[in-house]
Amino acid sequence: MTAAGIATVARQEFRLRIRAGRWKGLLAVFFAVLLGFTVLLRGSLANVTDDDLPFTGTVLYGGLMLFVLGLALLVVPALAAQSVNGDRERGTLATLQVTRLSAAEITLGKFVAAWGTALVFLALTSPLVAYAMTQDGVPLGRVVVVTLVLALLLGTVCAVSLWLSSVLTRTTTSGVLAYLSVFAMTVGTLIVFGLVTAVTSETVDQTFRNDCSQAPPGSSCEEVVTFATTRARTDRTWWLLAPNPFVVLADAAPQLPQEEPARDGTEPGVRARDLDPLGQIGRLVRDLRVPPIEADDGGAVPGFEVEGAGQDDGAPVWPTGLAVNVALAAGALVLTARRLRTPTRQLPRGQRVA
Amino acid sequence: MVDVTRTGTGVVASGVRRTFGPVEAVRGIDLTARPGEVTALVGPNGAGKTTLLLVLATLLVPDAGQVRVAGWDPVTEPDEVRARMGWSPDVFGLYDNLTAREYLELFGEAYRLGRVRSRARAAELLEQTRLVEHADRPVHTMSRGQKQRLGMARALVHEPEVLLLDEPASGLDPRSRVELRELLREQARLGAAVVVSSHLLGDLEQVADRVVFVDGGATVGEHRIDELPAGTQLRPWRIRALDTDLLLGSLERHAYDVDGVTPAGVDVRLANDEAAAALLTGLVHDGVPVVSMQPVGGALEAAYLQLTEEDR
Numbered sequence: 131m132t133a134a135g136i137a138t139v140a141r142q143e144f145r146l147r148i149r150a151g152r153w154k155g156l157l158a159v160f161f162a163v164l165l166g167f168t169v170l171l172r173g174s175l176a177n178v179t180d181d182d183l184p185f186t187g188t189v190l191y192g193g194l195m196l197f198v199l200g201l202a203l204l205v206v207p208a209l210a211a212q213s214v215n216g217d218r219e220r221g222t223l224a225t226l227q228v229t230r231l232s233a234a235e236i237t238l239g240k241f242v243a244a245w246g247t248a249l250v251f252l253a254l255t256s257p258l259v260a261y262a263m264t265q266d267g268v269p270l271g272r273v274v275v276v277t278l279v280l281a282l283l284l285g286t287v288c289a290v291s292l293w294l295s296s297v298l299t300r301t302t303t304s305g306v307l308a309y310l311s312v313f314a315m316t317v318g319t320l321i322v323f324g325l326v327t328a329v330t331s332e333t334v335d336q337t338f339r340n341d342c343s344q345a346p347p348g349s350s351c352e353e354v355v356t357f358a359t360t361r362a363r364t365d366r367t368w369w370l371l372a373p374n375p376f377v378v379l380a381d382a383a384p385q386l387p388q389e390e391p392a393r394d395g396t397e398p399g400v401r402a403r404d405l406d407p408l409g410q411i412g413r414l415v416r417d418l419r420v421p422p423i424e425a426d427d428g429g430a431v432p433g434f435e436v437e438g439a440g441q442d443d444g445a446p447v448w449p450t451g452l453a454v455n456v457a458l459a460a461g462a463l464v465l466t467a468r469r470l471r472t473p474t475r476q477l478p479r480g481q482r483v484a
Numbered sequence: 485m486v487d488v489t490r491t492g493t494g495v496v497a498s499g500v501r502r503t504f505g506p507v508e509a510v511r512g513i514d515l516t517a518r519p520g521e522v523t524a525l526v527g528p529n530g531a532g533k534t535t536l537l538l539v540l541a542t543l544l545v546p547d548a549g550q551v552r553v554a555g556w557d558p559v560t561e562p563d564e565v566r567a568r569m570g571w572s573p574d575v576f577g578l579y580d581n582l583t584a585r586e587y588l589e590l591f592g593e594a595y596r597l598g599r600v601r602s603r604a605r606a607a608e609l610l611e612q613t614r615l616v617e618h619a620d621r622p623v624h625t626m627s628r629g630q631k632q633r634l635g636m637a638r639a640l641v642h643e644p645e646v647l648l649l650d651e652p653a654s655g656l657d658p659r660s661r662v663e664l665r666e667l668l669r670e671q672a673r674l675g676a677a678v679v680v681s682s683h684l685l686g687d688l689e690q691v692a693d694r695v696v697f698v699d700g701g702a703t704v705g706e707h708r709i710d711e712l713p714a715g716t717q718l719r720p721w722r723i724r725a726l727d728t729d730l731l732l733g734s735l736e737r738h739a740y741d742v743d744g745v746t747p748a749g750v751d752v753r754l755a756n757d758e759a760a761a762a763l764l765t766g767l768v769h770d771g772v773p774v775v776s777m778q779p780v781g782g783a784l785e786a787a788y789l790q791l792t793e794e795d796r
Binding site: 134135138142145146217220221222224225226227228229230231232472473475 | 504539541542543544545558559562563566567569571573575576577578579581582586590591593594595596638
């Protein structure tokens with residue numbers, strides 16, 4: 131496998147994409163939608179909050195990035211979902227396979243082209259990001275991390291779509307399944323997490339201690355009341371949610387500092403951290419990892435335990451989620467290369483060699 | 485069985501078998517194609533020609549049999565084979581938005597010729613296949629024959645020593661077919677082993693050195709084109725005379741069965757060349773003004789018809 135071989139394939143794919151013509155319109159629509167979103171979000175922030183309030187940048191940037199991810203997930207599957215079977219249909223795959231390009235070079239070349247195109251869509255957001263950065267509360271480090279994670283997540287979508295196009299004979303089938311796989315990663319993880327958490331929630335005995343010293347004499351007052359209750363063990367199921375691209379993105383964004391330096395005109399208590407959409411999702415999923423406080427049998431605390439309350443945030447979720455995504459991408463690419471290897475022993479049903 | 489050793493040249497295949505699910509596409513094809521020769525692969529549709537070529541072209545693993553292309557094993561050493569083998573399938577696609585020149589340069593790079601060499605080869609091949617004036621136009625504006633020639637140029641881009649061509653003449657106009665024949669002869673002259681499958685037997689007879697007949701997935705005959713087996717069957721000859729009535733009268737007198745009378749001439753069936761010579765002598769003796777007398781469909785067609793007839 132050589133870089134030159136990969137570049138040969140990637141250059142070719144890019145050239146075909148550019149000449150196909152539709153991309154200009156698609157890019158324009160993509161940017162227009164993002165611009166519209168940003169303008170509306172900025173307007174709504176001006177209405178809701180005092181315009182002097184700092185940190186509009188934080189809200190604007192966080193909201194924009196979540197929206198960009200959502201929009202990109204709608205576009206990116208199409209970039210690779212017909213890459214291999216489309217070539218097969220047009221009769222251009224076999225002629226490439228008999229050249230000295232290896233299966234890995236063809237696979238990576240196609241992947242690079244699809245991913246590169248996805249990154250062009252991502253690059254379109256830069257003027258809007260730059261605008262958000264002129265507002266308060268968007269540290270550069272955060273922008274770098276979020277951009278990198280976004281890029282990796284879109285790469286996963288490209289790799290999985292490419293694999294589907296190599297496995298399935300019909301381009302329509304692979305297209306539909308590519309979108310279904312995105313759906314599975316976003317909505318599917320949420321549903322599975324919810325259901326599995328509900329099914330695996332456990333019944334525990336809760337104790338409640340009454341203070342009988344205040345009870346009127348003669349009334350029946352039990353010092354310790356014990357009853358059964360169910361509680362969700364999200365500390366055991368949080369990982370089901372971890373691969374969700376929105377979770378990975380939000381949690382990977384560095385949390386803003388707890389304490390803001392005092393500023394003039396800042397209402398006390400209002401911190402960028404509290405308004406940050408990315409940070410809020412991040413803290414939400416980290417809390418899932420915190421196990422419930424076990425009641426101390428010796429001296430049960432009065433009242434109910436509240437799960438995770440008053441505790442520090444749980445450990446980050448994004449390393450797991452990003453690792454799952456990167457592993458998915460790597461696996462998809464390996465399987466695609468295996469599919470493209472020739473000479474072939476087995477032919478899938480209805481598939482021609484050439 | 486052919487002795488399969490690493491000759492370093494040509495194509496040697498013996499006992500090749502390949503099934504697709506329940507269908508036995510190839511069940512014992514032997515084929516030898518020597519360098520400097522054009523070997524024709526002839527047989528009815530579904531005889532296994534394309535499958536065999538896919539095996540030779542490093543795309544399919546055979547179920548059984550031994551294959552060497554340019555001295556290498558296409559199954560275990562595909563890259564070695566690909567560096568020395570050019571293949572043009574019966575049906576192929578071109579990248580519609582590329583120009584002919586870009587297309588050839590792409591494949592030059594895919595064959596690892598490097599950018600400079602790829603550019604030079606593309607220019608040479610465009611010249612060779614008369615596509616210079618279309619060089620910078622998108623491929624989708626080209627005619628079918630031009631596309632076919634471009635596909636041929638692609639197969640030649642890395643100057644292969646083995647050339648595998650599946651139905652290269654289909655859809656070509658007469659002039660392009662003549663040029664294709666010249667191109668194949670030229671490749672053979674340069675030392676390539678050329679394997680070409682086609683149904684255009686007249687063309688093949690003019691270009692091929694050897695012919696391999698396949699039928700029902702197996703080799704049924706392998707001959708030099710100038711040593712085709714004399715048919716045991718009667719073969720049609722066509723006679724044209726200035727006076728057709730005189731010709732018919734003479735044929736009747738000599739008790740020949742007339743197959744048909746068309747504006748192109750009178751067809752009779754004759755056993756062999758001796759019978760034809762005897763008939764001509766008789767006709768001249770009778771004073772029939774014979775203009776021409778020739779076999780209909782050439783020796784290759786006769787041999788082909790006989791082989792597939794026996795199969796029936």
